[in-house]
Amino acid sequence: MSDQDETVHYDGPSGGWGSLRGITRIFGKEWDSPAVLDTLRRQNKPGGFMCTSCAWTKPANPHTFEFCENGAKATLWELTSRRCTPEFFAGHTVSELREWNDHDLEQTGRLTHPMRYDPATDRYVETSWADAFAEIGKELQRLDPKSAVFYASGRASLETSYLYALYARLYGHNNLPDSSNMCHETTSVGLKKVTGSPVGTCVLSDFEKCDAIFFFGQNTGTNSPRFLHPLQEAVKRGCKIVTFNPVREKGLVEFVNPQSPTEMLTGKGTEISCQYHQVRPGGDIAAVMGMCKHVLARSESEDLLDSAFLEQHTNGFDAFKASVEAASWDEIEDESGLSRADLEAAADVYCNAKRVIGIYGMGVTQHVHGSQTIGMIVNMLLLRGNIGREGAGISPVRGHSNVQGQRTVGISEKPELVPLDFLAERFDFSPPREKGRTTVEVCEDIIGGSVRAFVGLGGNFVRAIPERERMEAAWQKMRLTVQIATKLNRSHLINGEVAYLLPCLGRSEEDMQARGPQTVTMEDSLSCIHGSVGKRKPASEHLLSESAIIAGMAKATVPPNPKVKWDEWVDDYSRVRDLIEETYPDKFEKFNERMFTPGGFYKGNKARERIWKTESGRAEFTVPDKLNAVGLADKQGRYRLITMRSNDQFNTTIYGYSDRLRGIEGTRDVLLMSPEEIRAAGLSEGQVVSLVSDADDGVHREVGGLVVTPFSLPRGCVGAYYPETNPLVPLWYHDQLSKTPASKAVPVRIVA
Template structure:
């Protein structure tokens, strides 16, 4: 294992992008010993006819830049196309018990998995097996356990083709437990936007950024999570668009950006200022910040109308297209400024500054990330964002609307083609007609429910299509104990991770091709497809040499398990689908004709093809038939009361990370190098606690459930974060999150406001 770098904490003065991005790539790419295939993949990345990035879900423009990839996209590509190999010899040298002590980075740095493996309890090692042995044994086990107690989990990276086959396999088998990584992050959007607008996704498309006059942003770290978006924001700023940011931490991507493809900026010209206003709300304080803006808008509208002036609010839109506006307006009028400023952590003057931009905007885009969704009352935060848009008619208008920024590159698309535990969202009537079986109609398990059953021992099996579920979930100690008792674990993966190292009764590692790699099947080279945050569908074709001749594609692995498990169904041509993914796309089109008409013909359309969105045309598929205002249940989304000594922990990704994948230990923007075992703290809080920079402390859960959870040996780092809030890295600090600390309706773990205490000795 690589030794830890020397730990240094030093403020970073540079902008996002620029030479810093080059330096960031220089830290990671050489470690992967990349070859020409990586450079070719980057040349083709996110371009029409090319290969789609395996990192974030930001849109792929019809007219791309020369280099249409970012620092983290380059890291993700190198991580997949590394020439390092994790062969059976590696597992001969290391027991699973030993590997449990390895860091996340070092496990994946062992390289690409090359052979199917089975855990051997007698030796405590994974041993190589044949694909036939693996499929036959998995099928036999699945036929011995209760299908209703088997989980089919999907991370957000698998293609539309794989996802469709996987969800069909699950339903044919008799399960409806289809959680995915959306359950971990953006499920609040899927539930909340659906309730409020009738659509569970963004109403805007990428070109709307060319027509907006204001962008409001909540809880999204653009510089780390979706860096290619910075080009869009830079263009908006060049047009004079105001960008108002609400986020507890100062994140460099929102502050300034040096365009790596701009020779003048790279030569020293000033960086582009992105945010025109930056408001550091308390964790969960977005509800009150938005409430203050609405309060001002409603009061100004009342004054304007009384004086015969132009109304501030869009009353025609409100009357024609919405319900419950007066309830929200009355709530805002009665809200006290003392409550608003206390819960938001902002001054009245700061909220008034933001309101001035809102009041004059004719086309406003609302951008948000998991800083909105991952709270106990995350639904209320989302509803407040929607309220702000509806009050001035900013949905269904060019250059305006909600624009949630997704993480995984196809997490939204998986839901589109059937990865859902909710029977009302599954195309059961079409599936029954096409494949002549009765799909499950019962409510399946989402992530939280799956964890409950793993912990209490009533889960009979867990199939993992990518991802690192055990590492990503809350309640880690209990989860590990339950995970090790699972009758069956199946892991479809490209690299080794923590989820693979707590085997159950039977545990299998099934290595698959990566998206960047050449996928040759019976009819030749295959292409796959995925969906971005704007509901655009793209084709993607890999050309790199596969990491091993023993790898199978994800569709082939799904088909192999399905054929070994299910009775033959003449309507489900698994072999034909594996031989020609175009036939899978035809099946998707037949299942979803309204979204995927002429799927194969449109696969390579520059900029992708739009699957459509009724709310973007002001067609509201809600219970009321209109867009719905909603009164918040609380003024802070955290869901817990302030107490002496209690802090709200905000879990974060570093600049050298994508979800649970840690590329390295250089969080450049935050100036933290060589470690992830830190807690970021306001200097005033440090003084109250009597701690200094570099001191070691322990974080303890302060949830009201009397369960001991703690993480020790965390180094204190002074940071620009609101008083009463702490920052620390995910997934290491997931240990502190109770399973039941989740968004109430969507069950998203509330990792952006975790109640903790600091123990200094």
């Protein structure tokens, strides 16, 4: 019996008619008007509207339809005809709404009015913007600024992000965590350590010139489907793609281009990966070590290594080579879950390619030793000079649409990453110099009681973090919580003593200010900056832009300053872009002139120029201290839980219950296990079980009601959906360098 005969799976390719049906289903559910088609027509095109979903780049020469299934869903979700009004809140207590699931909360539609939580009635009640700003300002003024946290999701524009970071520092803190802390902060820390740059080195044209691409822990078909277009084109011209992922994700197996009439009519797609290796969760260190071992063995008789590059541009090669030679094949095979023959076959693709790109995602970053995995991938690329030249490089794929850009313009808890001296002189104040809190540290200090206020610029923080049950209990002891959002989610229902829910414009909507309609900008995953213009009528006349909300709160919180011109900046966002250019002149030269450059304008990357901003002034080889990235050793009965996103969600937004590309329909309450593991555990398909934490810390964490479902996975691991299984992730279980929660190998046991 084949693996597919025993497991749930999807027989079709990614893309194709399935993708179109997925879009049509959401269109029908949201009751949107035909005008949304004009928004989709302009989506991700020069001078158009930039998608609020993933951060994949926007090409200079776009396709007729430059959006994917999930990008279209995000737009339809934002432009829904449903409205969440004061009347809705009058009919439902907050306690009642806490019992609703994530999907149904957002199905209430767009928020329409500023709301204040009334503890006496346990309801949100309508308030005015003036009263909301005044009360929020008074509450913040009563608190020690360092007890407040200003969180940002990855969607807010560069303009809003710059103002938000300035507001925090004028108020007196660097507590500016963002969604990067939960996903790619390991990149910002780990990649910077070895290349000197906190972001990837590739641009879109590199994918037109590369000979091989190696994927590690990144699900392109669901998380950044437009990336499949350049991958398909690369394969057709002869590029080899090798994938390492515990889950056999359909997007990196086969793709039918929905914009190709021939492919749609014939159903014949493109095989994307020439090799697909289901590595054990956290086993990428061992897998890359095995490939490097084969590369070095072949180099003894072949001219494979770029000796000039190694001599001129790298540090630590000899120590790394010694570690590779010392690693045994038995240990490599055991830790990776792959055979020597498979790893040597993958390494041969690397050896035979002149120009190689390394891609990775959260399957790498969300591990206790994720930084070491990044170091290993860079080690492999350095061997043959595959960083800092055309058609080659390291390219982490970010999630949310502007999460990388927010860091670029000052949303960071690390003061050394921000030009504080410039800000001090430009705005005539003394910025705080103390390090702020990361997401994990925020959670620790909310539990500990030292965080008294939380302002959320978008996102669903309470739902996305580890230790959700402990966090929700502690959250309600804070004095002030403020949430800026377009739709209702669970974070809006877990409130401090004083709580406000402030509705904002969506990116697709017209942002009309005193100086006319405004443009916003964002940075994509390949470090290119794009302008975005919303055209749709706002969902409510009572909505304000995110920038206007930030300015309103700031004016009520911090003392007047003649150099801080909130009203002028909100009237005309080009003035904010001038400030960004002043603050970061090396990245934003002629910002206003270039923001509609087709394909975006590139902010630059010194590592791409082989200028290494590391301690040694060279690219660093690193030696891992273990061959897997997990935090706790395997033992009898312990599984590595992979938390996963479905094809019908983006981060914590659940569009529906169709995980089509994995063959799972109508439910999210599943526990995915290989048939062999099901039998070995004495379980049966369809059995309802619970997962409990096996974290060796004495804390009971449990998620129940999961249906055992046979699925193709490596030995020793199970899979379940995020965010439903977040309560199983211990707060202390995170990457050692970045404190990114280690959600891809959570230690659990199964209770029947």
